[in-house]
Amino acid sequence: MAEHRVLILFAHPMLQRSRTNRKLIRGILDIEGVTFHDLYEEYPDFNINVQREQALLLEHDVFLLQHPFYWYSTPALLKEWQDLVLEHGWAYGREGTALHGKIASSVVTAGGSEEAYRPGGMGRYEVRRLLAPIEQTFKLCGVRYLAPFVVHGTHGIDKEGIEKHAADYQSYLKAMTAGSVDFIAAEANDLPFVNQDLNRVIRVEA
Amino acid sequence: MHGEEFFRQALLYLAAAVIAVPIAKRLGLGSVLGYLLAGIAIGPFGFGLIGEEGQDVMHFAEFGVVMMLFIVGLELQPSLLWRMRTPILGLGGAQVSITTLAIMGIALSFGLAWQSSLAIGLTLALSSTAIVLQTLNEKGLMKSEAGQSSFAVLLFQDIAVIPMLAIFPVLAVVRPGHGTGHGDGHGSDGGHGAEAGHATPETWLESLALPGWAETLVVLGTVFAIILAGQFLLRPVLRIVASTRMRETFTAAALLIVISIALLMTKVGLSPALGTFLAGVVLANSEYRHELESDLDPFKGILLGIFFIAVGASIDFALVAGNPGMIAGIVVGLILIKLIILFILGKVFKLGLDQNLIFSFGLAQGGEFAFVLFSFANQSNVLTKDETAPLIAAVALTMALTPLLMIFNEKVLQPRFGTKRAEDREADIIDHESAVIVAGFGDFGGTVVRFLRNNGVVPVVLENDSERIELLRRMGLRSYYGDARRPELLHAAGADEAKVLLVAIANLEEAQAIIASAQKHFPHLTIYARSGSWKDAFALVKTGAKTYRHNADTALRVGQHILKGLGLRAHQLHRAANRFRVHDDEALIELAKEVTDESAYVSAARKRIESLEKVMLDEHGSVEDMDAGWDAKPLREEFADGEKPRG
Ligand SMILES: Cc1cc2nc3c(=O)[nH]c(=O)nc-3n(C[C@H](O)[C@H](O)[C@H](O)COP(=O)(O)O)c2cc1C
Numbered sequence: 001m002a003e004h005r006v007l008i009l010f011a012h013p014m015l016q017r018s019r020t021n022r023k024l025i026r027g028i029l030d031i032e033g034v035t036f037h038d039l040y041e042e043y044p045d046f047n048i049n050v051q052r053e054q055a056l057l058l059e060h061d062v063f064l065l066q067h068p069f070y071w072y073s074t075p076a077l078l079k080e081w082q083d084l085v086l087e088h089g090w091a092y093g094r095e096g097t098a099l100h101g102k103i104a105s106s107v108v109t110a111g112g113s114e115e116a117y118r119p120g121g122m123g124r125y126e127v128r129r130l131l132a133p134i135e136q137t138f139k140l141c142g143v144r145y146l147a148p149f150v151v152h153g154t155h156g157i158d159k160e161g162i163e164k165h166a167a168d169y170q171s172y173l174k175a176m177t178a179g180s181v182d183f184i185a186a187e188a189n190d191l192p193f194v195n196q197d198l199n200r201v202i203r204v205e206a
Numbered sequence: 207m208h209g210e211e212f213f214r215q216a217l218l219y220l221a222a223a224v225i226a227v228p229i230a231k232r233l234g235l236g237s238v239l240g241y242l243l244a245g246i247a248i249g250p251f252g253f254g255l256i257g258e259e260g261q262d263v264m265h266f267a268e269f270g271v272v273m274m275l276f277i278v279g280l281e282l283q284p285s286l287l288w289r290m291r292t293p294i295l296g297l298g299g300a301q302v303s304i305t306t307l308a309i310m311g312i313a314l315s316f317g318l319a320w321q322s323s324l325a326i327g328l329t330l331a332l333s334s335t336a337i338v339l340q341t342l343n344e345k346g347l348m349k350s351e352a353g354q355s356s357f358a359v360l361l362f363q364d365i366a367v368i369p370m371l372a373i374f375p376v377l378a379v380v381r382p383g384h385g386t387g388h389g390d391g392h393g394s395d396g397g398h399g400a401e402a403g404h405a406t407p408e409t410w411l412e413s414l415a416l417p418g419w420a421e422t423l424v425v426l427g428t429v430f431a432i433i434l435a436g437q438f439l440l441r442p443v444l445r446i447v448a449s450t451r452m453r454e455t456f457t458a459a460a461l462l463i464v465i466s467i468a469l470l471m472t473k474v475g476l477s478p479a480l481g482t483f484l485a486g487v488v489l490a491n492s493e494y495r496h497e498l499e500s501d502l503d504p505f506k507g508i509l510l511g512i513f514f515i516a517v518g519a520s521i522d523f524a525l526v527a528g529n530p531g532m533i534a535g536i537v538v539g540l541i542l543i544k545l546i547i548l549f550i551l552g553k554v555f556k557l558g559l560d561q562n563l564i565f566s567f568g569l570a571q572g573g574e575f576a577f578v579l580f581s582f583a584n585q586s587n588v589l590t591k592d593e594t595a596p597l598i599a600a601v602a603l604t605m606a607l608t609p610l611l612m613i614f615n616e617k618v619l620q621p622r623f624g625t626k627r628a629e630d631r632e633a634d635i636i637d638h639e640s641a642v643i644v645a646g647f648g649d650f651g652g653t654v655v656r657f658l659r660n661n662g663v664v665p666v667v668l669e670n671d672s673e674r675i676e677l678l679r680r681m682g683l684r685s686y687y688g689d690a691r692r693p694e695l696l697h698a699a700g701a702d703e704a705k706v707l708l709v710a711i712a713n714l715e716e717a718q719a720i721i722a723s724a725q726k727h728f729p730h731l732t733i734y735a736r737s738g739s740w741k742d743a744f745a746l747v748k749t750g751a752k753t754y755r756h757n758a759d760t761a762l763r764v765g766q767h768i769l770k771g772l773g774l775r776a777h778q779l780h781r782a783a784n785r786f787r788v789h790d791d792e793a794l795i796e797l798a799k800e801v802t803d804e805s806a807y808v809s810a811a812r813k814r815i816e817s818l819e820k821v822m823l824d825e826h827g828s829v830e831d832m833d834a835g836w837d838a839k840p841l842r843e844e845f846a847d848g849e850k851p852r853g
Contacts, residue, residue, distance in 0.1 A: 013836050014778070014833065016774075017836070041775060042776075043777075044775075044776035044777040045777075111838065154838070155845035
């Protein structure tokens with residue numbers, strides 16, 4: 001049995017044209033303890049089943065929002081998902097404690113390079129800063145938010161580059177399900193993205 | 207009235223109506239005044255074309271009032287009637303008793319015996335159901351607060367007639383044999399029709415000479431029997447008649463119901479209007495409600511018209527000319543007393559000023575029951591004919607003046623005091639008509655109806671297959687029997703107030719006929735239509751209706767699911783299907799213009815398919831490149847060209 005059950009909330013409106021995400025996914029589908037939840041496939045008409053989504057959240061310990069970076073944010077369906085699923089009185093508010101103590105994070109692929117997402121670069125902020133609304137949303141729900149897993153520079157990346165990221169993603173998730181991700185290290189404010197140095201967040205079992 | 211004579215009379219009345227009503231309407235006076243004036247014109251004091259027999263015609267035509275109350279009942283479901291109990295008993299009761307006492311007091315002061323005074327008070331307290339309801343209906347005021355209050359009072363008055371008839375014999379003061387008369391001379395056929403039955407003391411009930419409590423039992427039993435019959439006998443009978451699909455048979459059945467109840471009530475000694483009203487209320491819950499209403503409406507209209515003409519013709523201008531001061535005094539006095547009492551009651555019952563004015567001006571006249579009650583008072587030796595003759599003339603005059611009073615209120619008073627506010631308010635007692643009418647309760651119409659209801663819109667559904675109605679009713683879905691091609695039925699179903707008509711009928715000719723009739727008579731309706739095939743769809747688009755192909759959405763859904771099963775992305779398919787549908791809808795409108803015959807249809811269809819494929823397929827033979835915004839490939843290419851990356 002996996003230590004931590006991981007729910008991947010995947011949102012890509014045009015997966016058939018994806019280079020990066022497609023590869024990232026391939027390596028993680030069979031990991032025990034990982035549930036891959038393809039939102040655009042489940043809800044092609046945006047008709048999100050809120051009860052079902054909430055039940056899924058309750059069945060898992062870690063939620064990963066995986067998506068391409070679109071206009072410094074998530075594709076539309078993932079926003080719809082936040083608005084509908086994180087209900088007042090359930091996820092937040094005086095009575096809304098359903099998600100307290102859970103863990104969340106993002107897995108983002110961005111066209112811009114790492115240099116671009118720095119002060120002075122075209123993106124001006126780190127991806128983690130641009131994802132502040134999501135981080136804050138989960139914080140309000142009593143959910144700890146880990147630094148995101150970011151694949152930078154997809155516009156220029158070659159096959160080998162993607163493979164490397166895919167392998168990192170796979171070992172990250174394996175560590176996550178095995179319970180050997182150091183959440184305190186991973187949520188540290190000064191960490192821009194976890195895959196900057198996975199060794200810093202994955203505990204090596206004695 | 208035999209053969210030729212009957213036709214002569216019919217010719218007179220109908221011609222008078224056809225000439226006078228349009229003129230009166232054109233002058234803004236309303237149809238009731240038109241009829242009354244026509245009656246005066248052809249009466250003994252006009253051209254003298256009809257004489258004493260006008261009385262018989264009047265009694266016969268009173269049957270129009272009976273029909274009108276049946277129709278009013280049809281529009282008033284029992285639950286609504288129950289909710290009206292306060293205005294009926296409170297407002298109605300107060301109006302009748304206070305007006306009775308006031309008029310009785312005046313009669314006493316003229317030195318009449320208290321019995322006679324009471325009889326006059328009771329009789330004159332009543333207003334004219336026929337004139338008031340007809341006028342309010344015509345002005346579209348039935349659903350306003352004023353209309354509902356008026357109706358409540360009139361209903362109470364109709365009920366109050368029964369005990370009045372019962373106590374008149376007890377009030378006898380004049381010596382027997384002294385002057386009987388006014389309504390007594392009706393020996394001809396039809397004369398005993400409806401209200402006239404009151405004037406004949408030999409009702410079946412009286413002939414039994416039962417003690418008081420037993421009479422009450424019989425009365426209650428009759429009422430109960432009508433309710434039971436309406437519930438358990440009339441509906442199955444109507445279903446059988448409807449299943450023959452013979453319209454005139456259904457109309458005959460409708461007339462049969464009203465006439466037999468009226469007869470029964472007359473035999474028992476009750477008000478036929480009350481009986482048919484009750485039957486109407488019981489049937490208000492049935493699927494035949496709109497069909498009954500639309501079938502009887504023309505009869506009611508014509509009979510009421512004839513009734514008003516007869517009232518006009520019966521005004522005794524010789525008497526008026528002989529005693530102008532006295533008659534004028536009675537007329538003005540009666541109107542003033544009733545008006546003031548009504549106005550005060552309206553205030554007590556919290557009617558807004560403008561509504562109260564409509565209410566009090568509307569009911570400030572004597573009613574048709576006065577003719578019956580006065581002649582019965584003569585027979586019962588309560589009043590002499592000398593006493594009743596001027597009163598009858600005055601009552602007829604007040605009735606004739608009612609439309610003028612209402613016009614006075616509308617044109618002179620309302621602009622000064624009225625606020626219009628309350629009239630616009632949605633009625634909460636008399637049935638709301640629905641915003642949507644659905645013609646055809648097949649699978650398609652049924653699904654639309656269920657969806658609308660789930661979203662809080664309850665449509666009125668019309669269906670002309672009585673078996674189907676029954677089946678759906680057992681499943682808990684309600685619809686009404688009738689042929690939606692008939693404008694009268696649409697009218698009865700509330701087409702005047704509705705916003706939308708959905709024509710969910712498979713048969714093209716029928717659908718076209720419904721649309722044409724609705725467009726002609728109810729041009730304000732937005733019409734939606736479903737079609738089974740492209741060909742039908744072209745025809746329906748040409749009518750101007752918003753047209754939906756029955757299977758289009760289902761076919762696209764199946765297509766999406768098939769492609770999804772083959773591994774295509776669901777969201778992509780969803781968008782592709784939407785796009786396909788939009789294009790198809792546009793093509794439908796476009797091509798409908800071109801399609802004139804069979805071969806044009808084939809070539810049009812071919813064009814449509816070609817154009818769709820051209821629009822939707824790019825060089826990859828795929829639809830997804832429509833959503834170019836999501837495609838990162840151009841971004842990557844630009845990046846590879848050495849441009850700075852975006853983001
Ligand atoms: C509509 C759209 C908006 C995008 N906005 C951004 C952006 O704001 N920042 C960025 O770095 N890349 C942006 N990109 C590039 C995508 O993030 C990049 O193509 C994607 O992550 C590659 O992953 P994939 O191959 O799985 O599609 C955008 C791409 C699209 C199609």
